[in-house]
Amino acid sequence: xxxxxxxxxxxxxxxxxxxxxxxxxxxxxxxxxxxxxxxxxxxxxxxxxxxxxxxxxxxxxxxxxxxxxxxxxxxxxxxxxxxxxxxxxxxxxxxxxxxxxxxxxxxxxxxxxxxxxxxxxxxxxxxxxxxxxxxxxxxxxxxxxxxxxxxxxxxxxxxxxxxxxxxxxxxxxxxxxxxxxxxxxxxxxxxxxxxxxxxxxxxxxxxxxxxxxxxxxxxxxxxxxxxxxxxxxxxxxxxxxxxxxxxxxxxxxxxxxxxxxxxxxxxxxxxxxxxxxxxxxxxxxxxxxxxxxxxxxxxxxxxxxxxxxxxxxxxxxxxxxxxxxxxxxxxxxxxxxxxxxxxxxxxxxxxxxxxxxxxxxxxxxxxxxxxxxxxxxxxxxxxxxxxxxxxxxxxxxxxxxxxxxxx
Numbered sequence: 229x230x231x232x233x234x235x236x237x238x239x240x241x242x243x244x245x246x247x248x249x250x251x252x253x254x255x256x257x258x259x260x261x262x263x264x265x266x267x268x269x270x271x272x273x274x275x276x277x278x279x280x281x282x283x284x285x286x287x288x289x290x291x292x293x294x295x296x297x298x299x300x301x302x303x304x305x306x307x308x309x310x311x312x313x314x315x316x317x318x319x320x321x322x323x324x325x326x327x328x329x330x331x332x333x334x335x336x337x338x339x340x341x342x343x344x345x346x347x348x349x350x351x352x353x354x355x356x357x358x359x360x361x362x363x364x365x366x367x368x369x370x371x372x373x374x375x376x377x378x379x380x381x382x383x384x385x386x387x388x389x390x391x392x393x394x395x396x397x398x399x400x401x402x403x404x405x406x407x408x409x410x411x412x413x414x415x416x417x418x419x420x421x422x423x424x425x426x427x428x429x430x431x432x433x434x435x436x437x438x439x440x441x442x443x444x445x446x447x448x449x450x451x452x453x454x455x456x457x458x459x460x461x462x463x464x465x466x467x468x469x470x471x472x473x474x475x476x477x478x479x480x481x482x483x484x485x486x487x488x489x490x491x492x493x494x495x496x497x498x499x500x501x502x503x504x505x506x507x508x509x510x511x512x513x514x515x516x517x518x519x520x521x522x523x524x525x526x527x528x529x530x531x532x533x534x535x536x537x538x539x540x541x542x543x544x545x546x547x548x549x550x551x552x553x554x555x556x557x558x559x560x561x562x563x564x565x566x567x568x569x570x571x572x573x574x575x576x577x578x579x580x581x582x583x584x585x586x587x588x589x590x591x592x593x594x595x596x597x598x599x600x601x602x603x604x605x606x607x608x609x610x611x612x613x614x615x616x617x618x619x620x621x622x623x624x625x626x627x628x629x630x631x632x633x634x635x
Contacts, residue, residue, distance in 0.1 A: 235606040235615055236569035238422030238542075241505070242494075249497035253489045260488040261449075268492035269432070271499055276407035278415075278434040280441035283492060284448050287390040287418025289485040290431035291319035291360070294386050294414040297443040300325050300357050307347050307359040307383070309339035310576040310595040316360055316388045317577045328354060329578045329590060334597035335531055335546070337364045341373040343594070348381055358384045363392035363406060365573065365604070366424075366539030367532060371411040372399060385411065390418035391541035393425055394506045398535030406539065407434045414440065419495050422608075423541060424505050427495035430487050451482030508609040509540035512616055516543055516605065519620040522632045526552050527623065530602075542573055543607040549600075552627045556603065562626040568619055571604045 253264055269281040284290050300306060302324035308317045311332040320327050328351060330343040339361055348356070359378050361369040371387070378385050389395075389406050396403040404410040407417065414435040419427035435441050446453055454476045459465045465475045487495075498505075517529050530544040549556055560570050576595040577583055584590075605619055624633035 231567075234567045234569065235611070235619065237571040237604050237606050239606075239608045239610065240421035240426040241609050242426070243501075245500075246494055246497045249493040250490055253493040256489075258489050260490070261486060262489040264489040264492045264496065265487055268487075268496045268499070271496055272407075272432060273434070275499065275502070276405050276434055278408050279436045280434065280438065282433045282435075282441055282444040282448065283487040283495075284431045284433070284485040285487050285491070286429055286485075287416060287420065287431040288315040288319065289448070289483070290390075290416035290418070290433045291315060291386070291388065292322045292483070293444045293447055293485060294416055294433050294435075294440075295319055295323050295325070295358065296447055297440050298358065298384055298386065298413060300384075303355055304357040305351070305354040307344065307356060308577070309343070309360075309362050310578045310590075310592050311337045311339075311364060311574060311598055312362040312388065312577060313390075313574055314577055314580060315390075316362055317583065320358075320360075325357070326354065327583065327587070328356065329583075329587070329592060331592040331594040332364075332598060334594040336367060336533060337530070337544075337595075337598045337602065338362070338367060338369045338533065339374070340370060341377050344374055344377050348377075356381065356383055358386055360386050360388050361412075362388040363390075363395065363539065365530070365542035365544050366391045366395055367530070368392060368395050368397045368406060368536045368538065370533070371397060371404075375411040384413045387412045387415040389415040389539075390423070390431075392539035393417055393423065393541075394502055394537075395539035396537040403537060409434055409436050413437060419491075419498075424509070424539065425495060425498040425502055427487070427491040427498070430491045430495055432487075447480075447482040448485040449482060450484060451478050451480045452476050453479060505609050506540065508611075509607060510538070512607060512611055512613075513538075513540055513543055515613060515616045516607075516620070519617060519633075520545065523620075523624055523627070523629050526627060526629060540607065542604045544573065544602055544604050546598075546601040547603055547627070552629075554627060559603070559623075559626055563622060566622045566626070568622050569606060572599075572602060573604050575599065 304325040306320035310329045330347040395406040419430035
């Protein structure tokens with residue numbers, strides 16, 4: 229079932245201001261590598277209180293660029309929570325590093341310091357270089373505590389913040405924005421259409437490390453380098469005392485990870501509406517919490533970590549499917565037949581065939597327990613309170629809990 233009454237789990241929100249912003253680029257002189265890319269980077273840097281932003285063409289590219297620029301490579305290992313999208317682990321493999329999976333909290337799906345410590349105890353001879361906390365669904369991992377553990381073992385912290393734009397967490401007597409990199413080397417964002425801010429496809433890395441940002445900017449465009457102080461072949465570069473105007477060098481492998489002005493025009497327009505988008509997501513999350521309470525303990529909202537402002541990319545619940553007497557697959561089909569979309573975020577990455585075949589069977593009970601119960605329900609700004617009530621009522625009906633929902 230689809231159509232105007234169907235509620236997917238996520239949906240982009242485009243208005244006339246967004247259309248006008250993209251149209252202006254299409255009528256201009258630059259479609260890519262132009263001024264709107266720089267404007268998007270500057271606006272995001274200002275919003276997140278961070279020194280450097282490197283825009284790119286996806287959240288996956290952001291993760292890859294951050295690890296590559298940090299010098300992670302063959303012979304190294306990256307620590308990744310198993311409860312995430314495959315891209316978090318894949319980025320480590322892109323640079324030739326191995327992956328050390330951690331378990332997660334079975335209630336929140338987040339990696340905690342004890343999970344990082346457990347992974348470190350299992351490292352053996354692995355050369356661990358970096359840990360990638362994931363802010364699942366927009367709920368934020370305990371960055372100050374994870375940073376302390378990481379620093380004690382000489383690990384860089386690179387945040388997978390693809391779900392958490394607009395989030396913040398308690399740090400002393402203030403709230404630190406996700407993306408400010410107060411407790412990390414870099415943070416990586418996605419602007420896929422179901423994320424809070426959409427670029428069509430797009431991503432960004434934030435950092436306060438100038439050299440890391442400069443290297444990421446080179447790597448996102450085939451590592452092309454036009455800076456004379458970096459040239460290794462002066463006999464080709466120079467025409468007397470002047471640099472040949474066409475000249476550049478490539479000293480390492482890079483990629484075409486550029487973000488276009490078209491995508492950044494949309495992202496820049498969307499970023500101006502971030503506060504209103506977040507306000508609606510948070511209001512709907514609060515309403516879900518209240519309406520779902522009568523369905524406990526069969527259905528429970530994923531608990532919110534304390535002292536943080538969530539990014540609210542997803543609204544997730546934990547369902548006791550055996551107690552309800554229905555499988556998750558059947559429940560999702562029943563919801564879909566009634567016009568309600570849902571999704572599972574995520575299959576634990578250590579269970580995916582590529583990683584299982586590479587690293588063997590692993591015992592990560594928290595990840596498995598979370599995965600067995602999780603389901604994401606519709607959450608996006610153009611929903612209404614009536615839509616949220618309809619989702620909860622339909623969920624209760626599909627689980628045979630109508631009487632509880634009515635109370």
